[in-house]
Amino acid sequence: MKPTNAAGRRSFRGGGDGSIPATESGFVFAKLSPAAAFFLLVHGACCAASLAIGFRISRFLFLLLIASPNPSLRRESGGDFVLKSSNPAPIADSGHRGGEISSRSRVVVGRHGILIRPWPHPDPEQVLAAYRILARVQDEQRFRYGVRNPRRVIAVTPTHVRTFQALHLSGVMHSLMATPYEVTWIVVEAGGAATEETAALLRRSNLDVVHVPFPEAMPSEWPERHRAESRMRIHGLRIIRERKLDGIVVFMDESNVHGAEMFDEIQAVKWAGAMSMGILVHAGCTGPTCPTDAEIREGAPAMPIQGPLCDAAGNLDGLHGFDPRPYAAAAAVYVGEQGVVLPQAMEWAGFVLNSRLLWRDPGTPDWVKDFAKLTKNMVNPLDLFHRLSSLEPLGDCGSKVLLWWLRAEARPDSRFPPGWKIDAPLEVTVPAKPTPWLKPAHRRQEPGKGKPTRGLSHLEEENSKYGKYPKINKKYLHVLQRAGNTN
Known part of the structure; x- marks a missing residue:
């Protein structure tokens, strides 16, 4: 009686049910072909490694060592294995940030590569269609599980x-x-x-x-x-x-x-x-x-x-x-x-x-x-x-x-622009340009070092040249003097 297809694919000799014959001394293994013996050794090594690291790697190594390298598995210069599809789907470039979209992907799931698109999506119509699908799904969920x-x-x-x-x-x-x-x-x-x-x-x-x-x-x-x-x-x-x-x-x-x-x-x-x-x-x-x-x-x-x-x-x-x-x-x-x-x-x-x-x-x-x-x-x-x-x-x-x-209110006599619309020009409190006294040429030098010390009146003279800047407030002069001494 010939063994069945399920048992015939195995590398052991036995009955039609694929069982191994037993003798008085225990189980006896038949002679294995070199390919079967190699596969058995590799599989055992993978099982031992899987028990050690907690990850099943036998199929992945079988894919690398024994499977045919025909379609797409090849090694890049960086050491990563990349699956390249034989017929990649063409994708139109719409001026996105990522430049030219490659048909290769470094994400491998089974035997298929995943194409990673740059963001934003190159086709805005597809983005809008995706949002419509999400909105429709939310409406359906609200109808099924929410208020009818x-x-x-x-x-x-x-x-x-x-x-x-x-x-x-x-x-x-x-x-x-x-x-x-x-x-x-x-x-x-x-x-x-x-x-x-x-x-x-x-x-x-x-x-x-x-x-x-x-x-x-x-x-x-x-x-x-x-x-x-x-x-x-x-x-x-x-x-x-x-x-x-x-x-x-x-x-x-x-x-x-x-x-x-x-x-x-x-x-x-x-x-x-x-x-x-x-x-x-x-x-x-x-x-x-x-x-x-x-x-x-x-x-x-x-x-x-x-x-x-x-x-x-x-x-x-x-x-x-x-x-x-x-x-x-x-x-x-x-x-x-x-x-x-x-x-x-x-x-x-x-x-x-x-x-x-x-x-x-x-x-x-x-x-x-x-x-x-x-x-x-x-x-x-x-x-x-x-x-x-x-x-x-x-x-x-x-x-x-x-x-x-919560009750949070301002005083009844507080001032605010009608409708919070600013019509009149506001006063400049922080100028956009650097102030003259912060320029290197106008910094105050320490006594006895470099150029002679210039008085505080110099700041007002320099400031008067620029009509856009307000005059220096007297109460801030000691702050500027202290800043000039540190510089």
């Missing part, structure tokens, strides 16, 4: 023209622009009119913006400002109710910092939800009236957080608010003064609503108050609900902080 039917995000932001408006409003604008959902941004501006300065900032977003004025002016005291901002938010809710905008209402104050995960979490809200918000109150207090760290640890809670608390079953157990009592002595009263800016008892930014609650549809739950009967002087957002047990906790039952509350 995303709702529109309706952001309500109170604002007014001031020094920090461009800073804060730009931060909210970029957060909304990066949101992968449809956005309607309702901006309520205090002062009685919608200014062009604010409108110019909003036009940069290319979002669906509703810019409406508010008849009242923004107060300069923090308690009154909190009440005015609450009235402005209620004014924005009335616009949502009148236009019947459908989506999730989120209160995005200007100076707050919003995480990208917040926009994903609010999509799960059915009617009304609460999320955890970090309270940053130490940023504005650096004077002696501010509480010390020991006083804060004794009186203040461990975590300055406003957000929901859940029981073991995952149901809402209550809300955790910020305790302002340890900071009451150092609280700032007027905008811009030194002290701690304290939040309200409950900030609106920590709650989200389904806009259908404002329409009062037949399917609206009874634990929500009728918005038409609410007064404009409502300050606490909890006044919107008859009971709080139906609020939906967001962010793993409040364990994730999704946004941060």
Whole structure:
């Protein structure tokens, strides 16, 4: 009986199953051909080396020593083995940095070489096509694993023209622009009119913006400002109710910092939800009236957080608010003064609503108050609900902080260019050309060495020759004299 093909490829004589015959003295090896014996020795040496270095090298050495060198494996002058394809694909040169693209590659995977292209890619159309493919893959992943039917995000932001408006409003604008959902941004501006300065900032977003004025002016005291901002938010809710905008209402104050995960979490809200918000109150207090760290640890809670608390079953157990009592002595009263800016008892930014609650549809739950009967002087957002047990906790039952509350403002009388556009020429404080007194010919020499010492009046004389440079300030003359002595 002849051995099978699988056994015939082996170098041992035996049965059809490829086994080695056994005798009384043990296993007996048949005579091996020289090629088979050489292969067996090389394979054994490779196995021993593999055990020593932890890398399998038998196939690689077989490729180098026994395989035919026909197609492409050859050794370069540097000692590296390079695989060269017999039919390399032509690549058009588009003036890239790498110059001419070689068809050779020093990266070897199996029997095939990998062509390494220089960056940037020589064909910009292929780059754009790759970006479209990545965007399509992300959309498909978002559809499969994200929100199936995303709702529109309706952001309500109170604002007014001031020094920090461009800073804060730009931060909210970029957060909304990066949101992968449809956005309607309702901006309520205090002062009685919608200014062009604010409108110019909003036009940069290319979002669906509703810019409406508010008849009242923004107060300069923090308690009154909190009440005015609450009235402005209620004014924005009335616009949502009148236009019947459908989506999730989120209160995005200007100076707050919003995480990208917040926009994903609010999509799960059915009617009304609460999320955890970090309270940053130490940023504005650096004077002696501010509480010390020991006083804060004794009186203040461990975590300055406003957000929901859940029981073991995952149901809402209550809300955790910020305790302002340890900071009451150092609280700032007027905008811009030194002290701690304290939040309200409950900030609106920590709650989200389904806009259908404002329409009062037949399917609206009874634990929500009728918005038409609410007064404009409502300050606490909890006044919107008859009971709080139906609020939906967001962010793993409040364990994730999704946004941060912060108030940083300049003094009301601070000066800034309108729209932060510089029209008038500014004064040169650092000249672009080297100053005359730093030239080697005008350096001050030490007494008794080289040229005689020249007085400080010489600097003013040299400086007067250059009309572009300002005159030397008298208080800096001793600094220049000291610098001249060292040089």
